Amino acid sequence: MKRYEDPLAFVDVALFTIRDGRLSLLLATRKNQDEPYCGALALPGGAIHTDQDEDAQDAARRVVRTKLGFDPPYLEQLYTFSGRLRDPRRWSLSVAYYALVPAQVLEQTEVQGLEFVPADAIPALPFDHDAIAAMAVRRLRDKSTYSSLLTFLLPASFTIPELHAVYEQVTASATNIAAFRKKVLDEGMIEPTGERRTGGQHRAPDLYRRKGSGLQALKRTI
Numbered sequence: 204m205k206r207y208e209d210p211l212a213f214v215d216v217a218l219f220t221i222r223d224g225r226l227s228l229l230l231a232t233r234k235n236q237d238e239p240y241c242g243a244l245a246l247p248g249g250a251i252h253t254d255q256d257e258d259a260q261d262a263a264r265r266v267v268r269t270k271l272g273f274d275p276p277y278l279e280q281l282y283t284f285s286g287r288l289r290d291p292r293r294w295s296l297s298v299a300y301y302a303l304v305p306a307q308v309l310e311q312t313e314v315q316g317l318e319f320v321p322a323d324a325i326p327a328l329p330f331d332h333d334a335i336a337a338m339a340v341r342r343l344r345d346k347s348t349y350s351s352l353l354t355f356l357l358p359a360s361f362t363i364p365e366l367h368a369v370y371e372q373v374t375a376s377a378t379n380i381a382a383f384r385k386k387v388l389d390e391g392m393i394e395p396t397g398e399r400r401t402g403g404q405h406r407a408p409d410l411y412r413r414k415g416s417g418l419q420a421l422k423r424t425i
Contacts, residue, residue: 210285211295214263215248215332217339218275218302220309221356222319226343226373228336229309230328231270232316239291240329244318246336247271248297259298267302272312275302277355277418281339289331297330301339303355323375347373348424351392354413360396362408363387370425383425390421 218229230244249266256262260280267275278300285296320326322340327333347353353369354361366387367380387393394414399407413419 208293211290211293212251213248213295213297214251214259214266214300215246215284215297215330215335216263216267216275216278216300216302217246217281217336218267218271218304219322219339219343219356220304220306220319221369221372222306222309224368224372226322227319228322228325228340229271229304230318230320231314232318233329234316243329244326245329246332251298260300263298263300263302271314271317273304273308275304276308277303277352279342281335281342284331284335286331297335299335299339301343303343303352305356305358307358344374349421351413351419351421354393355418360398360410360412362400363393363411364408366393366411378425386423386425390423392419392421 220227220229229247231247233241233243233245235241247266247270249270251259251262252265256265260278263278264274267273281299281301283296283298287294289295289297325333325336328336343352347370353366353373356369357365363384364380367378367383370383371377391414393411396410396412398410400410401407
């Protein structure tokens with residue numbers, strides 16, 4: 204029976220958050236000296252464990268959980284990148300994902316070697332991580348206009364001005380906040396918590412939360 208060489212099989216995750224008011228991508232320093240590009244910044248990723256992972260998404264969640272210390276609130280498959288030249292070791296494939304995480308979750312991680320870069324100024328990355336990151340940014344910006352995706356970048360409760368600011372930052376667009384408020388409320392994308400944020404100098408703003416636990420598609424774009 205003819206034997207075939209197994210390709211290297213990985214998952215890589217483009218993980219986004221809002222940092223210093225900007226959409227940012229998390230990069231991790233490659234630490235394994237036996238692997239290519241040791242010491243370089245790259246997307247968090249790892250090999251698929253066929254004896255442990257039920258599927259590629261399970262592998263992606265395991266990678267984020269073990270390398271970063273949390274389970275991402277939102278994780279979606281992006282694309283499968285493959286080829287002879289993407290890895291200097293041999294033919295490989297990577298099932299790429301993108302994830303959204305509130306800044307408050309990342310502030311609690313104590314993992315060393317992490318760096319956040321603005322999504323519009325991503326440096327050159329090893330392998331084909333540049334292409335993965337670029338595709339993830341496009342998917343995120345596009346999908347943010349017709350779904351509740353951006354609520355996964357915010358904490359459990361938030362104000363409409365906070366959601367509006369994230370929308371403008373991610374989509375790189377200017378929108379009227381009154382029209383934005385009407386749209387997200389009419390679509391049932393968010394719902395009031397019945398509480399207000401206290402401690403500010405002005406009238407305490409109403410707090411809202413994502414309606415439902417999963418992603419919600421909107422009838423029309425924002």
